[in-house]
Amino acid sequence: MKESISVKILRYQPQKDKKPHWQTYTLDVPGDSTILDILNEIHWYHDGTLAYRRSCRSAICGSCAMKVNGRNVLACETPMHQFRGNKLKIEPLPGFPIIKDLVVDMEGFFEKLRRVKPHMILKKPVPDKEFLQSPEEFSRIRESAYCILCGACTSSCPSLWANENYLGPAALLKAYRFIFDSRDDGTDERLDIINDRNGLWRCHTIFNCMEACPKHIKITDCISKLKTRVVDNSL
Amino acid sequence: MKKEESKYMHQIDAVVVGAGLAGLRAALELARKGIQVAVLTKVYPTRSHSGAAQGGIAASLANVADDSLELHMFDTVKGSDYLGDQDVIELFVQEARKTVYDFEHLGVPFSRTEDGRINQRPFGGHSSPRACFSADITGHVLLHTLYEQCVLHNVHFYNEFQVMSLLIEDNVSRGVVAWDIREGGLHVFHAKAVLLATGGYGRAFKITSNAHANTGDSLSLILEAGLPLEDMEFVQFHPTGLFRHGILLSEAARGEGGYLLNGKGERFMAAYAKEKMELAPRDLVSRAEQTEINEGRGVDGQDYVYLDLRHLGREKIMDRLPQVWELALNYLKVDAIEAPIPIQPTAHYSMGGIPANIKTEVIRNVAGDPVLGLYTAGEASCLSLHGANRLGTNSLQDAATFGRLAGEHMSAFIQRTDFAPLPSAPLDPPRERIDHLISGGDGNEKHARIRAELQENMTRYAGVFRDAEGLGRLKLIVRELQQRYQNVRIDDVDQPFNLDLMEALELGHLLNFSEVIVEAALVRTESRGAHFRTDYPKRDDENWLAHTLAWKTAAGLRLNHDKKVVIYMDRFPPQERKY
Numbered sequence: 001m002k003e004s005i006s007v008k009i010l011r012y013q014p015q016k017d018k019k020p021h022w023q024t025y026t027l028d029v030p031g032d033s034t035i036l037d038i039l040n041e042i043h044w045y046h047d048g049t050l051a052y053r054r055s056c057r058s059a060i061c062g063s064c065a066m067k068v069n070g071r072n073v074l075a076c077e078t079p080m081h082q083f084r085g086n087k088l089k090i091e092p093l094p095g096f097p098i099i100k101d102l103v104v105d106m107e108g109f110f111e112k113l114r115r116v117k118p119h120m121i122l123k124k125p126v127p128d129k130e131f132l133q134s135p136e137e138f139s140r141i142r143e144s145a146y147c148i149l150c151g152a153c154t155s156s157c158p159s160l161w162a163n164e165n166y167l168g169p170a171a172l173l174k175a176y177r178f179i180f181d182s183r184d185d186g187t188d189e190r191l192d193i194i195n196d197r198n199g200l201w202r203c204h205t206i207f208n209c210m211e212a213c214p215k216h217i218k219i220t221d222c223i224s225k226l227k228t229r230v231v232d233n234s235l
Numbered sequence: 236m237k238k239e240e241s242k243y244m245h246q247i248d249a250v251v252v253g254a255g256l257a258g259l260r261a262a263l264e265l266a267r268k269g270i271q272v273a274v275l276t277k278v279y280p281t282r283s284h285s286g287a288a289q290g291g292i293a294a295s296l297a298n299v300a301d302d303s304l305e306l307h308m309f310d311t312v313k314g315s316d317y318l319g320d321q322d323v324i325e326l327f328v329q330e331a332r333k334t335v336y337d338f339e340h341l342g343v344p345f346s347r348t349e350d351g352r353i354n355q356r357p358f359g360g361h362s363s364p365r366a367c368f369s370a371d372i373t374g375h376v377l378l379h380t381l382y383e384q385c386v387l388h389n390v391h392f393y394n395e396f397q398v399m400s401l402l403i404e405d406n407v408s409r410g411v412v413a414w415d416i417r418e419g420g421l422h423v424f425h426a427k428a429v430l431l432a433t434g435g436y437g438r439a440f441k442i443t444s445n446a447h448a449n450t451g452d453s454l455s456l457i458l459e460a461g462l463p464l465e466d467m468e469f470v471q472f473h474p475t476g477l478f479r480h481g482i483l484l485s486e487a488a489r490g491e492g493g494y495l496l497n498g499k500g501e502r503f504m505a506a507y508a509k510e511k512m513e514l515a516p517r518d519l520v521s522r523a524e525q526t527e528i529n530e531g532r533g534v535d536g537q538d539y540v541y542l543d544l545r546h547l548g549r550e551k552i553m554d555r556l557p558q559v560w561e562l563a564l565n566y567l568k569v570d571a572i573e574a575p576i577p578i579q580p581t582a583h584y585s586m587g588g589i590p591a592n593i594k595t596e597v598i599r600n601v602a603g604d605p606v607l608g609l610y611t612a613g614e615a616s617c618l619s620l621h622g623a624n625r626l627g628t629n630s631l632q633d634a635a636t637f638g639r640l641a642g643e644h645m646s647a648f649i650q651r652t653d654f655a656p657l658p659s660a661p662l663d664p665p666r667e668r669i670d671h672l673i674s675g676g677d678g679n680e681k682h683a684r685i686r687a688e689l690q691e692n693m694t695r696y697a698g699v700f701r702d703a704e705g706l707g708r709l710k711l712i713v714r715e716l717q718q719r720y721q722n723v724r725i726d727d728v729d730q731p732f733n734l735d736l737m738e739a740l741e742l743g744h745l746l747n748f749s750e751v752i753v754e755a756a757l758v759r760t761e762s763r764g765a766h767f768r769t770d771y772p773k774r775d776d777e778n779w780l781a782h783t784l785a786w787k788t789a790a791g792l793r794l795n796h797d798k799k800v801v802i803y804m805d806r807f808p809p810q811e812r813k814y
Contacts, residue, residue, distance in 0.1 A: 013729060014729075014731050015729045015730065015731065016729070034566075043683075043734065043735070044681070044683030045681070045683060045684075047726065048681075048725055048726025048727050048734075048735040049726050049727040049729070049735065050734070051727075051732045051733070051734045052734065053278075053282075054447055055278050055282050055284070055446040055447050055448045056282070056284060056286070056287050056446040056447075057446065057447070057480070057482060058287055058482045058483065058562060059561075059562070059565070060286050060287050060372070060375055060558075061278070061281075061282040061283070061284070061286055061287070061446065062281065062282060063278060063279070063282045077562075077565045077566070078565075079565070079566075099417060099731060099732055100729075100731050100732040101732075103732045106279070110279075114386060118383045118386070119341075119342065119383040119384055119386070119387045120340075120341060120342030120380075120383075122340070126340045128336075129296075129336055129352075130335075130336055130339040130340075130345070130352055130353050131339060131340070132350070132351030132352065133345075133347055133351050134347060134349075134351050135346075135347045135348075135349065135351075137347075137351075138344060138345070138346060138347045141344050142344065142369075142370065145344045145369065145372065145375075145376050145379075146372060146375075148281070148286075148375070149281050149379075177344075178342070181342065181344070183342065184342070
């Protein structure tokens with residue numbers, strides 16, 4: 001069954017527009033459409049100039065994070081019926097520079113990840129087979145490994161809006177993922193990096209990141225555990 | 236679109252096209268050996284579709300049950316329906332353990348056994364629990380770990396670059412031309428060695444588990460360079476695609492004990508694979524599902540059956556299969572703890588691809604002569620490891636192992652080779668192609684409509700079941716769509732992030748190689764692995780124990796079946812495939 005829907009999209013075409021502006025599309029779509037289905041429908045059959053990122057369609061690649069009716073979501077996994085009245089308002093992820101329409105510049109986001117040394121640091125010899133790690137030790141990092149780097153959390157963080165140099169939740173979560181990995185030997189150097197005026201202590205436990213995370217990672221809890229770890233380490 | 240060109244010229248030892256598991260593993264190997272390497276990728280590396288692989292990576296570690304190299308090899312040979320080259324399979328199983336341990340040392344978070352070793356689960360067609368896994372995000376954690384390591388080792392990333400042409404002259408690869416999606420503009424990458432690792436070609440089908448990006452670009456460019464593709468008729472249909480969406484529900488769901496039920500509530504696999512039941516190989520299970528559906532035993536007479544996890548219980552579902560649970564909930568509003576999930580076969584994996592020898596060098600003829608400096612690995616390649624049907628969890632292992640080996644071979648080649656000169660005017664053909672799509676002629680075709688027609692018809696006539704009549708019809712349809720493609724005109728004429736242009740270029744690729752899938756499927760008058768002809772339902776080793784090579788020529792496609800399958804007759808002679 002098709003339903004009529006009104007979609008308001010924040011457009012910005014760098015070669016034409018001085019600043020972003022709203023454009024409204026009215027179209028008929030199947031009632032079980034996702035936000036990505038609707039964007040595809042517009043782009044394929046109504047207005048080929050609309051630009052957005054997408055790839056996997058199954059909430060694992062992290063390409064299609066955007067703001068829909070005030071919430072950061074992954075377009076591909078979000079059914080339009082989550083929003084009432086068949087009225088949608090779609091914007092690029094806040095807090096990132098816009099490249100075109102719903103496509104934002106994520107270089108700064110990835111740069112912040114690089115600052116926390118997002119790779120295993122080993123100072124011991126490597127065994128012939130695997131390092132042993134208990135199921136309990138694995139369970140400590142398991143949830144943080146679900147992060148898809150979509151940027152929904154970082155984009156929703158008021159502390160980051162106030163200070164763009166703040167590492168932000170995604171980078172801190174990445175630090176957590178290694179600091180709490182029983183195999184990793186880089187804890188001290190990573191704690192030094194995040195125990196910085198643009199690091200950990202800029203988090204004021206507002207919980208926006210947790211609400212925005214499409215993988216339901218308890219990011220704020222992880223950041224709190226990092227704070228405890230820093231304090232324990234300095235004692 | 237002429238611009239000052241120095242900014243657009245790059246000279247670098249190695250270029251890797253594609254940033255999935257194969258591409259990144261190769262790039263890491265090259266970088267570890269001190270080679271300067273550029274990775275060109277249409278999407279950010281962590282967005283690559285390897286990340287969607289859920290269930291595991293195969294290696295005979297024997298961490299939870301007895302296993303051996305011999306057994307892994309036999310399972311893979313049998314799974315391939317004897318079309319896999321056994322020298323390649325032998326090397327693959329030997330290298331698989333090293334690949335997994337190396338991943339573990341790089342930091343991949345694996346699920347663990349009680350004694351702290353990498354945990355392993357059963358998977359279809361494997362006779363021992365061999366799938367090393369991380370919950371149901373195995374591909375995701377492998378991909379992210381490799382990206383982290385590539386950044387650490389100073390791999391040069393050109394994110395959001397779409398490859399436009401391969402620069403090959405006199406059977407020597409000299410680099411590639413690519414379009415900068417983000418800024419607009421063509422770039423020349425002059426390289427000693429190029430790896431093609433662009434993944435699979437499932438986007439030619441309507442119901443598919445593949446990402447939007449999986450449009451087989453490098454396969455199409457290989458055809459345009461006058462080189463052949465191999466075994467393109469072999470497309471794997473995965474049994475558990477989410478109904479109507481095609482999105483993958485991991486085979487881990489059955490590995491962990493999930494049932495398949497028809498509309499009458501029967502575990503119908505008992506009629507098709509009495510011993511292995513739900514854990515028979517994918518080609519067999521998909522055919523069983525489609526047969527149930529075709530014979531009216533789908534649910535409510537519709538085109539789907541059920542994947543039932545309810546008996547596993549909440550705890551196991553949430554611990555081992557949380558992604559499966561969430562996908563069913565978000566897309567179909569089905570809570571898998573309470574209700575069975577509607578599923579149907581979905582185009583999933585491309586066994587065919589760019590022919591390469593065991594050293595991952597791209598070959599150009601039946602004799603196996605290589606194109607110097609050109610390599611391929613992962614799903615884009617056809618070595619042929621998977622033959623007519625791939626076993627689950629062998630694909631991540633394939634991409635990682637042959638990515639690593641490609642990196643080694645490329646490194647050795649680069650160290651003994653100088654840059655071959657670039658061909659003259661390398662930018663002209665891609666520039667003409669782009670100009671034609673933006674402003675060309677008076678065409679008014681929309682790429683989206685042509686793509687939808689292609690995908691619809693590929694799923695209908697070149698899907699789980701095929702016959703001469705349908706394939707013959709499909710052949711004409713594809714040709715007609717190719718004609719119409721000449722009249723495609725895009726809406727967006729701007730340079731930065733032109734999604735319209737990107738998709739129009741990709742459609743050209745889909746049409747290019749789809750013709751090969753159809754023709755190869757039409758000519759192969761037997762049923763083997765994933766290729767099932769209802770008019771030729773038996774495997775025919777006498778006539779068809781051979782690979783297909785296909786070239787595009789001015790006079791149409793040229794097919795050849797003289798490339799023999801490598802078989803160790805004393806160890807794994809072809810036999811009937813039963814499960």
